[in-house]
Amino acid sequence: MVDSHGSGALLTIDLGAIVANYQTLQARLGRVPCGAVVKADAYGLGLSEVAPALADAGCRTFFVAHLEEGVALRSHLPSPEIFVLNGAMDGDEQVFEAHDLAPTLNSLDQIDRWARFCRTRGSRPAALHLDTGMSRLGLPEDELARLADDPGRLAGIDLRYVMSHLACAEEAQHPMNATQLAAFNAARARLPAMRACFTNSSGIFLGSAYHFDLARPGLALYGANPTPGQANPMRAAVRLEARILQIREIDPPRTVGYGAAHRVDRRTKIATAAIGYADGYLRSLSGRGMGHVAGHPVPVIGRVSMDLTTLDVTNVPPAHLSPGAFVEIVGPHHAVDAVANEAGTIAYEILTSLGSRYRRHYLRVGA
Numbered sequence: 001m002v003d004s005h006g007s008g009a010l011l012t013i014d015l016g017a018i019v020a021n022y023q024t025l026q027a028r029l030g031r032v033p034c035g036a037v038v039k040a041d042a043y044g045l046g047l048s049e050v051a052p053a054l055a056d057a058g059c060r061t062f063f064v065a066h067l068e069e070g071v072a073l074r075s076h077l078p079s080p081e082i083f084v085l086n087g088a089m090d091g092d093e094q095v096f097e098a099h100d101l102a103p104t105l106n107s108l109d110q111i112d113r114w115a116r117f118c119r120t121r122g123s124r125p126a127a128l129h130l131d132t133g134m135s136r137l138g139l140p141e142d143e144l145a146r147l148a149d150d151p152g153r154l155a156g157i158d159l160r161y162v163m164s165h166l167a168c169a170e171e172a173q174h175p176m177n178a179t180q181l182a183a184f185n186a187a188r189a190r191l192p193a194m195r196a197c198f199t200n201s202s203g204i205f206l207g208s209a210y211h212f213d214l215a216r217p218g219l220a221l222y223g224a225n226p227t228p229g230q231a232n233p234m235r236a237a238v239r240l241e242a243r244i245l246q247i248r249e250i251d252p253p254r255t256v257g258y259g260a261a262h263r264v265d266r267r268t269k270i271a272t273a274a275i276g277y278a279d280g281y282l283r284s285l286s287g288r289g290m291g292h293v294a295g296h297p298v299p300v301i302g303r304v305s306m307d308l309t310t311l312d313v314t315n316v317p318p319a320h321l322s323p324g325a326f327v328e329i330v331g332p333h334h335a336v337d338a339v340a341n342e343a344g345t346i347a348y349e350i351l352t353s354l355g356s357r358y359r360r361h362y363l364r365v366g367a
């Protein structure tokens, strides 16, 4: 890393906001503990910084997607419970054991393999995942029936939770929520008694019937809105500012960027900022995204290119415009949900695309 201001965008991650969001969710859950989903490098915000901050705030259970993510997380957190949502592939059992990781058992085959491993190596933790409507991971109905008929297949496993995942939790009125809840309760009644873990971020806001014994939010911790259509109850945790490299004024009939996709219809002042689709500033934001300079909205004009984005800064007072000045891409004037909306996607994709070229700055808890 060269010691310079560089031209890369500046990503500021507010660990205090993430911890405050954890506490907000925990308050909503009351006596039910709040876990944390930190897959995909804590949704792009940095596992090695985010996970210890959450552990310090009292989080005792973490979820990742991949085994490798679990191994990395274990190196930061010696004691908490870590579940690997994608489960254990055949032959990975020793890695799970070596790093004290718990697989999510997503099929009868995975149950049988983990049970065999536990019988030779001693009881090891796991969670049992049932499919109640996602049709993605988890035991389908017919495998649940076979397990219910033969619960001895679980013998030897230290089964910590039975879990399932909501398909439509961010739409509070969606009938799938109640359908999946009923399916989950019915399935639990057919299995040996054990604690249950059901809800993601949005599901926490569906009420206590969805909370069971452990919640596993991701997105809301990172400040995006788990209740679309209503005010965001979470605190923003991300600020992204891109540096202006150059400013120019052009007149019609000049065009801007690749494909000559934007033709100016008046004298236009353009700022070229050092951020592009290679940084996760999605190309679908071409002609649709919005930045802010000193609080003034500056629309993206022309196509977003790999390393650069052009913005119409005609209406910004010149005092705020110079090479090296910053354009706010995500921040107090423009939430991550707004960027997602402009890009035609969801905040999850914006966060997990955050670029590796950014200079990252972490605001410590209590800072």
Ligand SMILES: *Cc1c(COP(=O)(O)O)cnc(C)c1O
Residues within 6 Å of the ligand: 037, 039, 085, 165, 199, 200, 201, 202, 216, 217, 218, 219, 220
């Ligand atoms: C990603 C994930 C979560 C977290 O969901 P959010 O909507 O980000 O809160 C919870 N459970 C499972 C199974 C997941 O894959």
